[in-house]
Amino acid sequence: MGETAILTQSALLIGLLATFGAGMGAQLVAWRFKVPAIILLFGLGLLFGPGLGLLHPSQFFGPMFRPLISLLVAVVVAEGGMALDFRQLREAGEGVARLTMLALPVNWGLGALAAHFITGFDWGLSLLFGAIVVVTGPTVVMPLLRDAKLKPRIAAFLRWEAILNDPVGAILAGIVLEIMLLQVPAGHHHHHLVMAWSLDDLSGALGASCLGAMGGVVAAWGLKMLFTRDMVPEIFKVPILLSMILIIYQACTLLAEGAGLVAVTAFGVAIANFHIPGMADLRRTKEALVVLIVSVLFIILTADLQRSVLADVSGPIMALALAMAFVVRPLGITLSTIGSSMTWQERLFVSWVAPRGIVAAAVAGTVGMKLLGAGVPGGGLITPAVFAVIAVTMLASGLTLKPLARLLHLTMSNKPTVVIVGARPWTIDLAECLRQASIPAMLVDDSQSGLTMAQGRGLPTLHAEVLSPHGEEALEERPVDYLIAATGDCIYNGMVCSHLAPHLGRQRVFQVSPGVARLDFYHGLSRDARGRLLGQPEWTYMYFIQRYREGWRFVSLEVTPDDLPVLTAMMNEVTPPLVVLVVKRGAVLAIHSAEEGAIVLQPGDTVVAFASPFAQRKLHDNVSLHVVAECAANPEGHGHGQGAPSAPEAAPAVAGLSPTEQGSARPGEVKQKGDVV
Incomplete structure (x- = not known):
């Protein structure tokens, strides 16, 4: 028994x-x-x-x-x-x-x-x-x-x-x-x-x-x-x-x-x-x-x-x-x-x-x-x-x-869609480059001024605060697969990523770097309180702003067998072009982050990169990526000075703000006229 x-x-x-x-x-x-x-x-x-x-x-x-x-x-x-x-x-x-x-x-x-x-x-x-x-x-x-x-x-x-x-x-x-x-x-x-x-x-x-x-x-x-x-x-x-x-x-x-x-x-x-x-x-x-x-x-x-x-x-x-x-x-x-x-x-x-x-x-x-x-x-x-x-x-x-x-056309999208929070000239340029690479992208901002430029270029936009009930409901009605929080406030970027991570997945929410100091494992921002890093730690919001003012733009490059070694080496470098994301065959998206393993590139992939004016001209002239990379690494020898300078430590002056207000901005944050200090 x-x-x-x-x-x-x-x-x-x-x-x-x-x-x-x-x-x-x-x-x-x-x-x-x-x-x-x-x-x-x-x-x-x-x-x-x-x-x-x-x-x-x-x-x-x-x-x-x-x-x-x-x-x-x-x-x-x-x-x-x-x-x-x-x-x-x-x-x-x-x-x-x-x-x-x-x-x-x-x-x-x-x-x-x-x-x-x-x-x-x-x-x-x-x-x-x-x-x-x-x-x-x-x-x-x-x-x-x-x-x-x-x-x-x-x-x-x-x-x-x-x-x-x-x-x-x-x-x-x-x-x-x-x-x-x-x-x-x-x-x-x-x-x-x-x-x-x-x-x-x-x-x-x-x-x-x-x-x-x-x-x-x-x-x-x-x-x-x-x-x-x-x-x-x-x-x-x-x-x-x-x-x-x-x-x-x-x-x-x-x-x-x-x-x-x-x-x-x-x-x-x-x-x-x-x-x-x-x-x-x-x-x-x-x-x-x-x-x-x-x-x-x-x-x-x-x-x-x-x-x-x-x-x-x-x-x-x-x-x-x-x-x-x-x-x-x-x-x-x-x-x-x-x-x-x-x-x-x-x-x-x-x-x-x-x-x-x-x-x-x-x-x-x-x-x-x-x-x-x-x-x-x-x-x-x-x-x-x-x-x-x-x-x-x-x-x-x-x-x-x-x-x-x-x-029956009852699905929202069969391709991975990227939502970019923060409509600024450089993010609009990124969304336009993604569209050229056949990746749908939508810009979200609570200010209509930034969205007007995007709408003029025919890009999908959403005028809403993403942390509000209206913003949540509006995002549910649209296809969202990946998120890039790209505003000038690193704390807000982290809030957006942590809020939407349970819906999209923590490996699919990204934010621009809050600065090297704030990435410290113990003293910096908690990983649970922010998204994955977009690119390298040096790529702060002000880094993109300043490079864009210098003429840098996003470009899409198709990976060929000859360019594969150069692009693979660029994944962990800060020399232009800066690889931001990769569109794999089959419309699979891989966003570059220094916190994760390197993306394995294959011939036929499409790379979206941030390129200097010099790199853009060379790429437009069909110059080999080998030459572009060598010139970027030794800009003095080529007389262009359009390499990749280190990330700026302080934000440039913004018209209409006093020196005291300028100095109160946190690293990685841009003060704008009308902000309350």
């Missing part, structure tokens, strides 16, 4: 280790090769469970398996609710209303008809099946949206539909199931079930859902009071947030099946729209946790499928799954959006992208066991039918979402 327990524990530990390791491994592989992670996770679950028989989650956890799954799903749904900001409804409101109020009942009815006439399900089973698969899943939709770079409007359609409709489908399934079970007397089996709607069950479910929604909003308001009145230390905020989600879910689930999902959805939406200070940091922690939860859930739910269930996936069930993906969904969306402001491209895209997720799988597993326990004829076919729909819709949406979005 003891040996059996030890073996069971060992098998459980090995299974958990394999699940966590394989789950995160699949996420990394999917990120590296730009494929949907959900497909890999689903395949791993089939491999570990029905395939090799390594995982048996329901046997390991026993009766606690389904409750644990439900609690984890509640965390995922609540986190999805926190992504629903009412400001998104300004442009997408009508489409969201159509998808949540009209499309849901239409798809439910069409799904029930398809189940009845394709597989021969009774009307009761058909309505139950339609209720389970009527909604898309946030556990699948949100990861797909994270990687697809869709335009904000179409992304809002899919995001709101997935999160708001998810609890509604669970409630519908619960109502239909209760009515069906009431009509099966104990010890009797009926071959045909006649549906009779119970007003008591319907009104009870609606009442419980309303109470759950109100409870979620009240709980969110209470959390806001605790956090904003300094009644909770920072270290307790994430545990309290997670605990409230689990408590709200379980308490409302006791009222009615599905009411818990309504409550946590309302809780998440309320948290997002109360705009609690510091909640962005907590959300990032929860997002990371949700990635792990989703990875584990997909594997263990799929691994829990029995081989007998897979054997029940017959021809009619596969035909039903294909009909749900390619007939029912498009027809339902078409009927629901007639006369709406949605374009035909948006309607086609929403019709195609409808993956079912973990909520549908969890509800199907619970419903299947209850139907089998009650002896409902055909009840054992619900689970394989739902999982067939999940598999077909995940594969269809996961593999075709990006290509279809690009074909």
